[in-house]
Amino acid sequence: MPPDSPPAALAAPELPTSPQPGVVALFFAFARMSLAGFGGVLAFARRGIVEQxxxxxxxxxxxxxxLCHFLPGPNIVNLSVVFGSRFRGIPGGIAAFAGLVGPPTVLMTILAALYARYGDIDALRRVLAGVSCGAVGLLLSVVFKMMMPLIKRRDATGFVLLVAVFAAVGLMRLPLQLVLLVAAPISIFIAFVMRRRASA
Incomplete structure (x- = not known):
């Protein structure tokens, strides 16, 4: 292997083969994601953006x-704005945001009115309990898929950081903001050092 070749753990990711989306495509793509995203849009957003x-x-x-974790507001909303802006600037960010929040807002307004009238029905409560179980399953599924790049690269450092952050937030109950303030600089420093070594 030539000396200037990066190690396998730092190999450049395969570039997407699809052309960049337009403003209209961004709106309808995020609208489909949001309307399909029962229990959370993240799983459907990843499937649509990466796989479909x-x-x-x-x-x-x-x-x-x-990156969206470091911005104020819901992560998936931040993702829509960042993603749309990356490809089509401010119009793309607005289109992705409108597609994400527009249709569900209309739908949830209608459902809220129905729930206010029929929310005391026991059958409806059981249905909602089942939906919550499905939401947990979707979250676990997308977490596993997002871990796959670390698994394929055998990125031990990434796994250590993942476990450390999980333990700090999930087990020790430390404030998320404090954990991010510590974990982010460490992650950036490690990535910088590894890239310097790869390019040396």
Missing amino acids: HRWMTADEFNETFA
């Missing part, structure tokens, strides 16, 4: 979603 449309690789999606 192939607008991003799995690594690019993970990196973009990680």
